[in-house]
Each structure stands twice: as structure tokens, then as C-alpha cells.
Amino acid sequence: AQSVTQLDSQVPVFEEAPVELRCNYSSSVSVYLFWYVQYPNQGLQLLLKYLSGSTLVKGINGFEAEFNKSQTSFHLRKPSVHISDTAEYFCAVSARGVQGAQKLVFGQGTRLTINP
């Protein structure tokens, strides 16, 4: 069964500093990975996704992630964060059920707090 572990529950960073949010996955089949962001009192917004091809994936708002099959990781990075990046970030792996449903299996989330 697929699973996701987000290694840090909270990450405090100063504004304009770089940040890395860590995600490890477990999957016995083809791997499709996603990062979503959740701003306070809102739903989830897709940041980026890895389906195939280049292991370095670029997303919105200056974020990027690197798929590493040997380390089963999909870490999210941004070279310089802004106050507006303060949010909860979720890593997810896509899994296909026997009836054909595609479900997302999410990690517990990482709260990113940007300090001025």
C-alpha cells in the first residue's frame, strides 16, 4: 500500500532564506507524486506534480521538487521564501484502487512559518 511521510511537522524560516520540506513515500507500483499548499481556512491548491520524465519538477510560486527514486523522496524546495508562503504543505502519492478509483494518500503536513 502507498504511504507518505513528511519528516517535519513544522518548519520556521526567515524571510528570503531558502527552505526544503521533506517527503518520503512508499509505493510498490508506478509512482505519481504531488505537492499541495493549504492557506489558512482554505482548500488545497496544487503546487506541482511528478508523473514521469525529468526528476526536477517546477511548480507555481517559485517552488520546485526533485523526485529521487533510490531514496524514495520528493522534497520540496524554494530558494527564497516570502511572508506569503506561510501555509500548510502536503505531499501526496496517487494510488489506484481495485475498482479503478484514483485516490490521493496524503502525508500529515508541514506547517511552514516565515518570520520577518
Place this chain on the structure above:
Amino acid sequence: ETGVTQSPTHLIKTRGQQVTLRCSSQSGHNTVSWYQQALGQGPQFIFQYYREEENGRGNFPPRFSGLQFPNYSSELNVNALELDDSALYLCASSLATIGGGSTDTQYFGPGTRLTVL
């Protein structure tokens, strides 16, 4: 292009009551998935509807049920509410493609915050 919308935004119910949450999928999408997000947790998959049929369910009891309509909008019904049902309920829509499946991208609505007292 209209995004995923959900109603109501907030809802307060008492234990034992029944609730219906609604979701309108993004224009052009034919699949709706529902997730429950408890406070401080990641979303958990409840079930998915494709062409008005449930085609997958997570680890949720039968008192969680749903419908999908011909226009691809959807409802989530929860009977006999329990205190632990208090959560943010998220709807996500996607376009199921032949041979796609696991690569389909799900787009989420803003959620309905359900409080059970």
C-alpha cells in the same frame, strides 16, 4: 473556467443528526472525490464517483454515502453524526482519462467545515 465550489462553508450539527454537503465540479471534469481532513491531519480519502457510480471507497463506514448527478456535481451524506465527524470536508474534481487513472490531477474546493456538538 469555473473552479470547484462547495456549500455550505460552515455547518454546525448535533450528535445523531444527518448532514448533506454539496460540491460542484470544475467545468469539464467528470470525476468527484471526497476527503475528510481532521484538525491537524492530512486529508483522508472517503470515496470517489465516476459517471454517477461509486468506484472506490476508503476506510469509512456505510453511514458515509454519496451521489453524483448527470452534471457531475456531487453530494456527501453523513448519517448518525458522531463527535469525531467534526472536520473539514474537501471535494476534488478531475477528468478521468482512458489509461490515465493514477495520473489524473485532482483540483480541490475550499471545503465545508462541519462541527458536531
